[in-house]
Amino acid sequence: MTNISEGLKYTKSHEWFDPTTGRIGISAFAVEHLGDVVEVDLPEVGTEISQGDELGTVESVKTASEVYSPVSGKVIAVNEALADSPELVNESPYNEGWLIAVEIENNEELDSLMNSASYQEHCSEEE
Amino acid sequence: MSEAKKTPYYDFHVSQGAKIVDFVGFLMPMQYEGIKKEHMAVRQQAGLFDVAHMGEILFKGEGALDTVNALITNDLNLIPDNHALYTPICYENGGIVDDCIVYKRSASDIMIVVNASNKDKDYKWMLDNYKGVKPIDQSDDWALLALQGPDAEHIMHHAFDADLSSIPGFGLGWINAFGQQIMVARTGYTGEDGFEIFVPTQFASAAYETIMNAGKPHGMVAAGLGARDTLRLEARLWLYGNDIDATTTPLEAGMNFTLKFDNHDFIGRAALLKQKEEGLKRKLVGFKATGKGIPREHFNVLDKMPSDGGRIIGQVTSGTKCPFLNESVGLAYVETAFSKPGTALVAEHDGKCVEIELVKGSFYKRSGK
Incomplete structure (x- = not known):
C-alpha cells in the first residue's frame, strides 16, 4: 500500500496540489515508480501555467517524467533546495520534496481533482 | 514467449525486497534499496551482483585456442594462461555478434562468457562457424556472481580465507x-576492482550467503541491474543492444584495442580492414552535458541549436546522470567530422535541447588497483 497524504488533491498523472499552501508535487506512488530522482527542471517564478500543461520534468536515474499542472495559476515559489538535493523528492514527496507553489486562479478546478480516497483507488488500479 | 527463468539467486532477491523485472527472459533484480545507493557502494565499498543469467560457452580439447581465435577479433596468443581477454565477435561484414570475455585457462581449455541477451544467438553462431573444437553451452552449470568494489579482495579473504592479492587485473x-576448486577472475563490468566468481550451480545458495555474511560488515550491498548499467556507463563500457549491435562495427565503436589483424585471421577481418582503409562515416563518442537536462538513449545529436539551423548528425545510444560523478554523461554515434573531443553539440528530443561536450576516455577513472 503506497503512502498517500490526506488533505491533498490528486491528479490521474500522480501530481498533488495542496489547496491551503498552493504547493504542487508528485505522489509517493509516482516516486516509487521513478526511482532515485537526480535532476528536476521547474518553471521560474512568475510563469503562468494552465491546468494539464507540462510544468516541468523530474528525472530519475532510469527515466524522465513530465509533471503536469493540477491547476491553473501563476508560479509564486519554486523549491530551490531541489537544485542541490533532488533526492528530497524521494525522501519526502509531500513535504520537503514539493516542486512549486502557484496562486490558483479558479477554485472550481479543484472539483476535477481526486481526494486521497479516490486517489488511493486509482493507484491500486494502476498497480 | 516461454515463461521467464529464475537464476538460483532469485529467492535471495525477493527476500531482500528487490524490484524484479523480466530482463531478456530472466526475472532479475532491477534494484533493492535504490540504484544510487548501490552504485555508490560499489565505488566506495562493494556490491554483489547476480550475473548467473549470463552465458558460458566452453571450448575444451586440443586446438581450442585456434578454434576460438578464429571466432574473435582479439588474439588469445597475446595473453598468458590463466588470463582473460575482452573481445567482440563479428559477422563476416564486420557487424558485431556480441562482446564477451574469453577466459583462457590453457590453450586447450577456454571459456567464453557472453551476454544473456545474446546467448542463444551466439551459441548457434559458434556452432555454425567453428572449425575444430566443438563449443559446449554450459550456461546452466554456472551461477556466476560478480563482487565489485575496492573492498572486494578483502571480502573474498573473509568469505573464503582466500588470498587473491597476487591475481592481476584480468x-x-x-x-x-x-570441497571444490572454484574459479575466480579479476574481471567485471563496473570500472571498479573486483571479481567474478564461477559458482557451480549446486553451490549457489551457499556461495551467496557466505559472501553476503562476509561483506555486510564492510558495507557491501546487493546490487541490481540498474546500478550495473549506471556503473558501466560511468566507466564508459559498451552495452550490447545500446551502443553496439549487428549494424555497428568495432571500428565505429572505438574498440580498436580489441582488433588484432597481425598474423590473425578471424571472421569479419576483411570487412574491417576495408572499413579501416576507407575511413569511418561515424564514430561512437563519449559526452557530458554542459547544460541542464539528461540526454538519454534515442535523443538526436545536432551540430547546433535548432534555432540556429542545427541539423541531425547522430544519435545518443546510452545516457543518464551518473551517481558518483554526479554528471550527465553518455555515448552517441556522430558523423566523423563532429567526433573530436571538446566539440560542443546539442542533444535533442521532442524539442527539448541539452548542450553537450565530447570528452575523451572514461568518465570515471578509479585510483589504485
Whole structure:
C-alpha cells in the first residue's frame, strides 16, 4: 500500500496540489515508480501555467517524467533546495520534496481533482 | 514467449525486497534499496551482483585456442594462461555478434562468457562457424556472481580465507570452497576492482550467503541491474543492444584495442580492414552535458541549436546522470567530422535541447588497483 497524504488533491498523472499552501508535487506512488530522482527542471517564478500543461520534468536515474499542472495559476515559489538535493523528492514527496507553489486562479478546478480516497483507488488500479 | 527463468539467486532477491523485472527472459533484480545507493557502494565499498543469467560457452580439447581465435577479433596468443581477454565477435561484414570475455585457462581449455541477451544467438553462431573444437553451452552449470568494489579482495579473504592479492587485473585464480576448486577472475563490468566468481550451480545458495555474511560488515550491498548499467556507463563500457549491435562495427565503436589483424585471421577481418582503409562515416563518442537536462538513449545529436539551423548528425545510444560523478554523461554515434573531443553539440528530443561536450576516455577513472 503506497503512502498517500490526506488533505491533498490528486491528479490521474500522480501530481498533488495542496489547496491551503498552493504547493504542487508528485505522489509517493509516482516516486516509487521513478526511482532515485537526480535532476528536476521547474518553471521560474512568475510563469503562468494552465491546468494539464507540462510544468516541468523530474528525472530519475532510469527515466524522465513530465509533471503536469493540477491547476491553473501563476508560479509564486519554486523549491530551490531541489537544485542541490533532488533526492528530497524521494525522501519526502509531500513535504520537503514539493516542486512549486502557484496562486490558483479558479477554485472550481479543484472539483476535477481526486481526494486521497479516490486517489488511493486509482493507484491500486494502476498497480 | 516461454515463461521467464529464475537464476538460483532469485529467492535471495525477493527476500531482500528487490524490484524484479523480466530482463531478456530472466526475472532479475532491477534494484533493492535504490540504484544510487548501490552504485555508490560499489565505488566506495562493494556490491554483489547476480550475473548467473549470463552465458558460458566452453571450448575444451586440443586446438581450442585456434578454434576460438578464429571466432574473435582479439588474439588469445597475446595473453598468458590463466588470463582473460575482452573481445567482440563479428559477422563476416564486420557487424558485431556480441562482446564477451574469453577466459583462457590453457590453450586447450577456454571459456567464453557472453551476454544473456545474446546467448542463444551466439551459441548457434559458434556452432555454425567453428572449425575444430566443438563449443559446449554450459550456461546452466554456472551461477556466476560478480563482487565489485575496492573492498572486494578483502571480502573474498573473509568469505573464503582466500588470498587473491597476487591475481592481476584480468587474471584468473582458484579458491577452495564447498570441497571444490572454484574459479575466480579479476574481471567485471563496473570500472571498479573486483571479481567474478564461477559458482557451480549446486553451490549457489551457499556461495551467496557466505559472501553476503562476509561483506555486510564492510558495507557491501546487493546490487541490481540498474546500478550495473549506471556503473558501466560511468566507466564508459559498451552495452550490447545500446551502443553496439549487428549494424555497428568495432571500428565505429572505438574498440580498436580489441582488433588484432597481425598474423590473425578471424571472421569479419576483411570487412574491417576495408572499413579501416576507407575511413569511418561515424564514430561512437563519449559526452557530458554542459547544460541542464539528461540526454538519454534515442535523443538526436545536432551540430547546433535548432534555432540556429542545427541539423541531425547522430544519435545518443546510452545516457543518464551518473551517481558518483554526479554528471550527465553518455555515448552517441556522430558523423566523423563532429567526433573530436571538446566539440560542443546539442542533444535533442521532442524539442527539448541539452548542450553537450565530447570528452575523451572514461568518465570515471578509479585510483589504485
